[in-house]
Amino acid sequence: MSLEDKLAARKTELVGKWGDVILATYPAETQKVWKRQRDRFANPVGVTILETAQNLFDLLLCWQDAEAIANCMEMLIKIRAVQQFSPSQAISFVFLLKKLLREELGDELRMEGAIEELMSFETRIDNLALMAFDIYSKSREQVYEMRIKEIKLSHRMLMRKADMIADVAAPTADK
């Protein structure tokens, strides 16, 4: 049985455990609420964690479509990019999978002399981490861009009043 078959066979269990360790990065009281509430509109973070773990796991096994993988992670990273996490904590959920797989499968594979398989599978997770880093950075840049845009929008009429807008579309405007 190849590692990928093993992972596929234990998918529900592993996805559940991955979801749990991601949830464990939040306080205990919060975990209770987010595990209980399954409504995606009442509990967007909890539901996103579980869905991301599930879909990402499938995509990791296929390892075909980088764009699909990035899209799959985007919501969870955007959420964690604005939560009270340091950058490393925000994307730690990727490495938590690595940790989980070593704990769950490491001994077995070592006994079978197939630990290399896990090592090579882990390169996918490393790639995931790099992609996560890109998405995280893009999200943070967007937050700063939004701050600038907001200030510009909030004063447009005043800039106009102060004669501070030289609109190139206006007939009298110089080049």
Next chain:
Amino acid sequence: MSDFPRPDELYKSIDYSPPATGWMDTPIKFRPGNWCYPAKPDVLRYVHFPNPREWSAEDKDWKLPENWQDIIHQGFRERLKKFRTFQVFMDICVRCGACADKCHYFIGSGDPKNMPVLRAELLRSIYRKDFTLAGKILGKLNGARVMTEDVLKEWFMYFYQCTECRRCSLYCPYGIDTAEITMMGRELLHLVGCNINWAMEPVANCERTGNHLGIQPHAMKDIVDFMCDDIEEITGKRITVPLNEKGHEVLFTTPSGDFFADPGTYTFMGYLMLFEAIGLDYTMSTYNSEGGNFGLFTSHDAMKILNGKIYNEAKRLGVKWILGGECGHMWRVLNQYMDTMNGPADFLEVPKSPLTGTVFHNAKSTKMVHICEFTSDLIRHGKLKLDKSRNDNLRVTFHDSCNPARAMGLLEEPRYVIKNVVNNFFDMPENTIREQTFCCAGGAGLGTDEFMDMRMRGGLPRGNALRYVQEKHDVNTMACICAIDRATLIPLADYWAPGVQITGIHEMVANALILDGEKQRTMNLRQEPLPGFEEEE
């Protein structure tokens, strides 16, 4: 090399679990993005608030008055005596947890102290210690604790991480108004000079010049003239706007954000075009050019002063009744406090639409009608000529702004108006709209750019529902009836549902509205081509 941990050991050591301590013993951390800048000393001096000084929440020393504990204790005592609700809300919570997962900030952040019950416990723990026998004797066993500087800092953090949207109150079996708890928390913080600039500067400006940015009357007039220029360019009709004129029937009051900030400016142009179309006999006051009431986010005294200007100007200008624009918290103050605080306005008449003859009995006492009530009545009686197809490029959803929805029950009228001016309308999921609407996360003075991280956390529930209708129905526009929303929903949508634009309802009304004698319209109020005229650009 032998000292270096092996990869396996390193992996085992990865642990991002948060502290396992109880909430009382878990310290808080101020970092950029989770707190708003403090009020400037000059601003506090102008409104005669105590302890003006330069300080930062990230400083260790907050430069509190020496006897700050006494001040807080006395302030607490006074308020318990003065406000019966406050005393009741301190006593009756059974900590059932119904509110726990209802706050948008909790839903987005996962911080237990954003659970409304725990936010209230920040005050209750001190209440028990200082004002109940059990708390005095049993202390922590009874959920009581001593007031320390750390507790005060915690108050500052969490009472300024609440938008007073009252979604949690909707679910409370005892009807505890958690917004009023936050209001009390903020009042106590004011006593020792801990407040935020984006609430206090608007209060000071509104008190002095009439609007949140401190723009003077002649500049306001220039800005209105610019809008009239734009309207002329779009419709071919020159509109005149009566500012500060006596002897008209109606005083129109709207938030000042709509004068200055896009896209509120287009909503403002929408009002002007509507009034022109129906020939409304109205005026606007530059001194009362901010209908929104930042006093609500500050203290009951500040709220009363700012709200009083609406009636004072109505009296001075000699109008018969008041029409209010698309604003959020203006309506909460109006529906829940105005009548007893500054009313009853016996010098005014019960509002009656001059076009339809409809008498607004719901405004019998306050004498103030919401523009969505007014416009939906006009539409119902066929008084407006509308061409919905001009909005055919829009696929619209509606964000129930917290205060009009929860504080005044304005749920049907906005939808009725929208459905009469656009062809494509889609509501967001049931548990995210109407009374259960999710806040924009920028109300109550928190709509400031340094608070963007927290706003995005709190904006997640709304953004998540918006993204759903965007994916399901290709929604590209979210309408709202609040000036704070029109500012804060823009980054919210940009972040959580990119591609959705924000609009006020009366912008869409004016786009659809056919004015007598107008030229052929080819562009909307944003001067973008109308559907069918894209080629001519």
